[in-house]
Amino acid sequence: MSSAALPDTLDLAAIRARHTLLLLNRLWQGDRARVDLARELGLSRSAISSIVTELLEAGLVQEVGPRLSGCAGGQGSGGKSGSGQVGRRATLLALNARAAALLAVDLGASHARVDLLDLRCTTLASRTAQHDILRGPAATYALLSRLARAVLAEAGVPREQVAGVGAGVPGPVDHATGCVVQPPNMPGWDGENVMAGLEEALGLPTRVDNDANLGALAETRFGAHRGASDLIYVKAATGIGAGVLLGGRLHRGVRGGAGEIGHISINEQGPVGRSGNPGSLESYAAAQVLVETARTRRAAGTPSTLPDPLTLADLLAHAGTDPLARAVWAEAGHHLGVAISTALNLFNPSAVVIGGRLAQAGEVFLHPLRESALSRTMRINAGGTRIDLSTLGADAGVLGAGAMLLDHLFTPLGLRHLYRVAGSGRGPPQTPSAAPLPLPHSPGGTL
Structure with a gap:
């Protein structure tokens, strides 16, 4: 093989792997016929059939029967061909979710x-x-x-x-x-x-x-804002952290520490939180702080029907009914909103999703949070942004x-590993000299 031919061979293998991954991603979204995949991916029927055959043999894809009802596809889709002849019903393909x-x-x-x-x-x-x-x-x-x-x-x-x-x-x-x-x-x-x-x-x-x-990854793939490319997920529990999705990718920063919203100082003269920073968000709105605040205020005379000693579970269960609980959650929402306004002005996301155990307090927590955040955010950054509670809960x-x-796994290197786990022993086309690769790792333990 000449040195000039080598790049072409590598490029062809990379292109085929890319097409295989595109096809798998489409099938992850839902069942499709070969004709659908050819149209959506802009590939020939023969190219699709070749990739599908490989995936069928690998056990990652399975045929699940003919399309059941009329679809305005071409020949083989269960409709009519361009010549007006009735074709066979197209066979639907599905991702074999139990392959691994x-x-x-x-x-x-x-x-x-x-x-x-x-x-x-x-x-x-x-x-x-x-x-x-x-x-x-x-x-x-x-x-x-x-x-x-x-x-x-x-x-x-x-x-x-x-x-x-x-x-x-x-x-x-x-x-x-x-x-x-x-x-x-x-x-x-x-x-x-x-x-x-x-x-x-x-x-x-x-x-x-x-x-x-x-x-953040869960919300953009499975949540109410699925598909969002610019999203911030705030987990509010024992600690408070944020996952920041920008342009469809997690923003981790240089070492992975981006999103530590709980350690933003919202009052430089405030109490010292767990991180040692004065006035950090966690020193006002973390779970145990809320419990301690509620206990202190009841001891000072604030009326409440909550058990003594009260717990976070009590505050959550009576968030909308007990006057002490309502006041604690409203104040916590206000403080979290102050920190979120900083994130809105920095990143201008389409959505901020609040998860973690504190989100179980519901609207009594969310309403003051929204009000606090949006009132402190520039109009250009607030106008198109939704602030919602997560719908995924503990999952x-x-x-x-x-x-x-x-x-x-849905990368060229990860796909080779997926083929092996599925038990076929075959992988995407590779250069003749390429040996089977181990499960890919980065220094951070990535697949």
Whole structure:
């Protein structure tokens, strides 16, 4: 082979891989016939048939029968050809969502959850346990390993069929190393390489990211604002963090610390929060601060029917009915809105989605938040922006972990791994000298 021919060969392989991924993404969105794929992707029927044949043999795609009702397609679509002749009903193709499985880990300050997902991120089995993250990495990995074994056993899925593990943690993650860095709400975890720890505990390749980043991925793929390319997801719970999606991509910053909205100072003369910064948002609106505020105010005489001692669960359950609870949530919403206005003026997103446990307070929390944020935002940045509560609830973490894995499996390198997990032993066309590749990793443990 001449040196001049080599780039052409590499380009052709890359183009075919790209077309394969485009086709898989279309089938992830919904069933389609070959004729539909040819039209939508601008490829010839023969090119589509070649790729589909490969995917059928790999087990990633399956035929699910003829199109049931009339569709204004061309010949083979169940309609008429250009010559007026009636053609065969087109055979619909579907992504085989059970060709591989994903393990999704949602780790919080007081809970651990592991879900086994299919390739559409539908839960096949789920386990949740109360867990204090202050117990440290070793105890946490041991618990996650037990939960993972339980979901695999319940679903009857062998470990070899799992394409990877995605995990969200409630602290800043260095994207280049996979380590958590000075996590305010995870004492004892500073410098811990969570990716390596989980890989050793679970025996599977792993990706790790901040839980708010995963919330943003979940919202844009599965939430009410699905498809949004500029979106901010705010997770408000024990800590407060934000996942920032710009131009369809997560904005992580140089090391992965972007989005730490909880440590923005909203009052430079205010109390010191967990990060050590005076007047940070978390020193006013984090979960435990709200509980302490409510207890202090009741002791000072504010009327309330809440139990004594009150808890966050009490504040949430009576958010709209108890006068003390209403006042606490209104004030918390106001403070969070002040911080969100800064994000609106910086990034001008189409949507801000509020998730995490504090979002369960509902409108009594959301209304003052909106009012506070939008009144402090320039009109050009406020006019087209929606501020809503998440509709994904407690599933945001595992859905975000699944979305993170899909984003990396649906790449040329990830696709080769997906072929192998599906058990075919075949991969997308590659250069003759290319050897089978291991599951792709970056220094941060990416698939």
